[in-house]
Amino acid sequence: MRNIFAWASICVTGGLFGALANSVFVWMAGAYGWTAAIGVALAPEWTRPWLYQRLVWGAIWGLVFVPRFLANSVFWRGLLVSLGPTLVQLLIVFPNQLDKGYLGLDLGNLTPLVVVLANAVWGWAAAVWLLVSDDDRHAYSRRLR
Helix, strand or coil, X not given: CHHHHHHHHHHHHHHHHHHHHHHHHHHHHHHCCHHHHCXXXXXXXXXXXXXXHHHHHXXXXXXXXXXXXXXCCHHXXXXXXXXXXXXXXXXXXXXXXXXXXHHHHHHCXXXXXXXXXXXXXXXHXXXXXXXXXXXXXXXXXXXXX
């Protein structure tokens, strides 16, 4: 039982790390005009409330990593898990909470692509965190024996 709590805490921390990577990516894409260049009106300001909300949700979504699958594939594992927050963003948050239309298309036709890529950054960063942390945990437990 202790191991599942340790693993869950690593997953939450990985989700938090992924959210930080995702936030930096999304902010940079807006600040440097990358999203505007492709006709997408996403350029958030780097503020504490904006970042805090993203970090909390990223940590919560990190729990999706608790079941161990594709453990040695950072790319596929991160991409697969990132589909959850992507679908929530496109199908619930944009149309219902932010009134930005279905799939966020009021922000631009390529908004879904930006969301998929940004959330993939979250998933990949979280998966890297888990891979490194899991290796470190096993190495540490081997040293204790």
